[in-house]
Amino acid sequence: MCSVPATASGAATSCYVDGEALGGRIVHGEGFAQVRLLLARQCGEIIARIHALPVERAQQPPQKHPRQIIDDREAQHVVLALAGFLARDGRRKAQRGNMAGVQLNDIRKAFGSATVLDGVSLDIEDGEFVVFVGPSGCGKSTLLRIVAGLDEPSGGEVRIDGVLVNGASPLERGVAMVFQSYALYPQMSVYDNMAFALKLAKAPKGEVDAAVRAAAEKLSIGHLLERKPKALSGGQRQRVAIGRAIVRKPKVFLFDEPLSNLDAALRVRMRYEFSKLHEDLGATMIYVTHDQVEAMTLADKLVVLSGGRIMQIGAPLDLYNHPANRFVAEFIGSPRMNFLSGVVAAAPDGGAQVRLQSGGSLALGAAAAPGQAVTVGVRPEHLVAVSAGPVRGTVRFVERLGASSFAYLDAPGAEGELIAQAPAGAAWRVGDTVALDAAAGAAHVFDESGAAITRRAQADTAISQN
Numbered sequence: 001m002c003s004v005p006a007t008a009s010g011a012a013t014s015c016y017v018d019g020e021a022l023g024g025r026i027v028h029g030e031g032f033a034q035v036r037l038l039l040a041r042q043c044g045e046i047i048a049r050i051h052a053l054p055v056e057r058a059q060q061p062p063q064k065h066p067r068q069i070i071d072d073r074e075a076q077h078v079v080l081a082l083a084g085f086l087a088r089d090g091r092r093k094a095q096r097g098n099m100a101g102v103q104l105n106d107i108r109k110a111f112g113s114a115t116v117l118d119g120v121s122l123d124i125e126d127g128e129f130v131v132f133v134g135p136s137g138c139g140k141s142t143l144l145r146i147v148a149g150l151d152e153p154s155g156g157e158v159r160i161d162g163v164l165v166n167g168a169s170p171l172e173r174g175v176a177m178v179f180q181s182y183a184l185y186p187q188m189s190v191y192d193n194m195a196f197a198l199k200l201a202k203a204p205k206g207e208v209d210a211a212v213r214a215a216a217e218k219l220s221i222g223h224l225l226e227r228k229p230k231a232l233s234g235g236q237r238q239r240v241a242i243g244r245a246i247v248r249k250p251k252v253f254l255f256d257e258p259l260s261n262l263d264a265a266l267r268v269r270m271r272y273e274f275s276k277l278h279e280d281l282g283a284t285m286i287y288v289t290h291d292q293v294e295a296m297t298l299a300d301k302l303v304v305l306s307g308g309r310i311m312q313i314g315a316p317l318d319l320y321n322h323p324a325n326r327f328v329a330e331f332i333g334s335p336r337m338n339f340l341s342g343v344v345a346a347a348p349d350g351g352a353q354v355r356l357q358s359g360g361s362l363a364l365g366a367a368a369a370p371g372q373a374v375t376v377g378v379r380p381e382h383l384v385a386v387s388a389g390p391v392r393g394t395v396r397f398v399e400r401l402g403a404s405s406f407a408y409l410d411a412p413g414a415e416g417e418l419i420a421q422a423p424a425g426a427a428w429r430v431g432d433t434v435a436l437d438a439a440a441g442a443a444h445v446f447d448e449s450g451a452a453i454t455r456r457a458q459a460d461t462a463i464s465q466n
């Protein structure tokens with residue numbers, strides 16, 4: 001099935017992927033063609049191994065139909081593999097410009113007198129996996145529906161591929177959305193559910209079949225194509241819903257809480273599969289969840305929302321390590337961060353000596369003014385048991401998770417219960433009184449408005465007297 005000219009090895013060639021010519025050189029031609037593709041000079045070199053692809057065919061410029069090559073099922077594998085390479089290294093952007101980036105500019109949405117989105121601006125790059133996360137009712141689904149074109153904003157602009165799409169239908173925008181409910185057609189087989197959009201668009205039968213089978217194979221549901229949705233498990237239905245989006249080859253995938261109907265174990269597995277799918281397809285994906293663990297594990301870029309506004313945007317670990325405000329500090333991380341109120345007693349050399357309400361004091365590397373009221377934030381894993389320290393608490397409950405244990409303590413000066421990770425081997429019991437200190441460099445300081453006070457680059461000198 002693969003016909004590579006005998007003289008092919010070393011020959012210069014160009015390969016058409018998604019209607020675009022990529023220059024390259026055939027390196028090997030025995031059973032498969034390995035094509036070394038040289039992209040734009042600044043992109044360096046990418047090697048793609050093209051299995052069983054008739055090279056003459058890949059070399060033909062697309063004529064009438066720009067998708068002529070990718071309609072071929074084998075060539076589609078090439079496209080997927082290449083898209084993965086290109087997106088992973090950020091090279092696709094350099095090569096083709098910001099093709100399927102999404103830009104939101106000052107998006108507002110009101111339902112009657114209720115403002116649900118209050119000026120959301122955001123730049124999503126081509127190929128990025130962006131997660132909108134925030135508590136129930138903060139406007140995540142509304143924002144996603146506005147990107148999809150299922151809802152119009154009351155104000156602001158949505159751009160996809162740099163093109164203003166306000167007023168355009170989801171189809172015109174080139175997006176596909178997967179809903180929490182999956183929204184499968186119950187009377188149709190899995191195959192027909194997945195083929196529906198392409199058939200509606202009057203795509204040739206062979207093209208529909210190739211697209212459905214390739215997506216089904218990718219999602220390991222090839223053996224379920226004849227079944228009806230009611231004869232599938234939740235996880236299988238979920239895959240069909242994703243498959244239905246994949247066959248449309250959208251520029252942007254939109255997912256609204258796609259895992260919330262699944263049990264805990266399946267959610268963990270599907271998280272992994274979402275990451276893999278993104279790596280394979282290299283497409284821009286926007287994913288909504290209220291689950292911060294899901295958000296942390298999936299996102300290239302996290303967007304934390306509260307009350308219709310963006311609280312912070314950044315890579316998951318940046319948000320974990322450098323929350324810009326108390327909301328993000330509390331929302332990201334499980335169990336949540338502890339908060340202790342205090343007053344800056346002295347500010348030596350750009351640092352702050354914070355007198356806690358509990359009476360203890362902490363020396364922190366934050367630039368605060370003497371007399372300033374502050375809140376100190378410390379994550380449970382950063383509270384260290386010491387013989388004498390600035391925080392004392394009485395253990396009220398111990399949560400033993402196997403690999404780690406967390407103690408919930410009554411501690412004067414702490415907002416709510418203080419949560420501390422019990423040291424390995426420590427047999428903390430209900431009623432014990434323990435002394436704790438913040439690990440050096442691990443405390444966060446917030447001002448009265450909740451904004452983080454910039455920390456010095458160097459570690460906090462910590463400590464501490466009672």
Ligand SMILES: Nc1ncnc2c1ncn2[C@@H]1O[C@H](COP(=O)(O)OP(=O)(O)OP(=O)(O)O)[C@@H](O)[C@H]1O
Nearest residue numbers: 111116134135136137138139140141142143289290
């Ligand atoms: N069609 C509507 N009419 C009136 N209010 C609406 C409408 N759609 C959403 N809202 C309100 O807008 C707010 C944001 O809703 P949205 O569905 O975007 O929240 P969410 O962040 O997705 O929450 P969840 O995590 O519960 O799904 C909510 O207060 C909701 O009640």
Ligand SMILES: [Mg+2]
Nearest residue numbers: 140141142256
């Ligand atoms: Mg929602």
